[in-house]
Amino acid sequence: MLAIEGLTKRFGTVTALDGVSFDVRPGELFGFVGGNGAGKTTTMRIVLGVLASDGGTVSWQGAPIDADVRRRIGYMPEERGLYPKMRVAEQLGYLARLHGMSAGDARTAVERWTERVGISARAGDAVEKLSLGNQQRVQLCAALVHDPDVLVLDEPFSGLDPTAVETMSGVLAEKAASGTPVIFSSHQLELVERLCDRVGIISAGRMVAVGTVDELRAGETARIDVVGPPAGWPDGVAGVTVLEAGHRPGGDWVRVALDDGTDDQAVLRAAAAAGPVREFTPYRPPLTELYRDAVADRVVVEPQPETAGARS
Structure with a gap:
């Protein structure tokens, strides 16, 4: 670890x-x-x-x-650290030798990884002749070539x-x-x-x-979409905290957090009492929102x- x-x-x-x-x-x-x-x-x-x-x-x-x-350790820096004039296979073999590999093992590893990442056809080209994406693939090979x-x-x-x-x-x-x-x-x-x-x-x-x-998704949340509800209808529902709310034609929606032990069916009944329910689903926020x-x-x-x- x-x-x-x-x-x-x-x-x-x-x-x-x-x-x-x-x-x-x-x-x-x-x-x-x-x-x-x-x-x-x-x-x-x-x-x-x-x-x-x-x-x-x-x-x-x-x-x-x-x-x-x-x-x-295999390390891939954000800034490209390759020698632009060296050929791809030559450079990767050199780096493998620096990590203590024999010439034969280094050659085998270079062939394996350039094939795996899809740049074997460019192994004889200078790095500077490659697209930025292919240079990135070479950098990945450089991190992997010594089997870290x-x-x-x-x-x-x-x-x-x-x-x-x-x-x-x-x-x-x-x-x-x-x-x-x-x-x-x-x-x-x-x-x-x-x-x-x-x-x-x-x-x-x-x-x-x-x-x-x-x-990272702390607690249970749900999205509720109700047609024409009275303003603030979720405020009086036990075990519910409103996280965000919005409006779209024909209805209002809220995303709510449910306290531990809250009966989601009781929340659904409260939503139905506020107006026709178009959506009542668990909400799993994406990583972008958690971040x-x-x-x-x-x-x-x-x-x-x-x-x-x-x-x-």
Whole structure:
């Protein structure tokens, strides 16, 4: 298990990380989400040893991460870190050798991963000749070529077309199924919700929520659509709290939270007494809405480039 405990990091007067804690379990896809400057990249760079934290720990299998462990991590940075003049296969083989693989094993791994991500036909081309999407595929190969024990990926889906997104999604799911912990950041929340076992939401350097999407859906909610109800009709219904309301031609709708033990049939009867009911359904808010609610009261502050050196 990869465990991050109480990470803190300051850039001058800016607190980039403030007690960040979460873990990524074997065989788990963990989605790390937050706005620009929230602290995602800073956290990942500390895990990789690119940055030093001001406090807190990063451990793997219960022991502090050292240089030997970091050689077993596959890392994909948000900014492309490829040598543009080198040919794809040559570059991937070079990186595999840096991780300690033999020439033969490196060659086999390069063939395997370029084939898997759909760029084997471009293996002899210079990286600069590739589209941005194909360069992203090469970067994924670079993270995978040495068969890492952990995958840490910063915005891996950026710039990919739908076909490439499906390819990369399949690769990450396969790695997780093999027991590898996989953490990736992304602004594509629908994709995170679809792929990930658990999600961590970071805002202004603090973890504001961690759990499965179902766990982040606090309590039971329902959407009720009633034709022509009197104003404020749900206010007197026991065990019901109105979360939001709206109007559309022919009727009003409300989304309500039900207290534990509230009889949903009693709520339905109260709605029917207010007017004809067109809809009464459980409501499962998407991750985009959960994210919005989690960060609503927080302000994200960008570290200044001259002190931070990079975007979080």
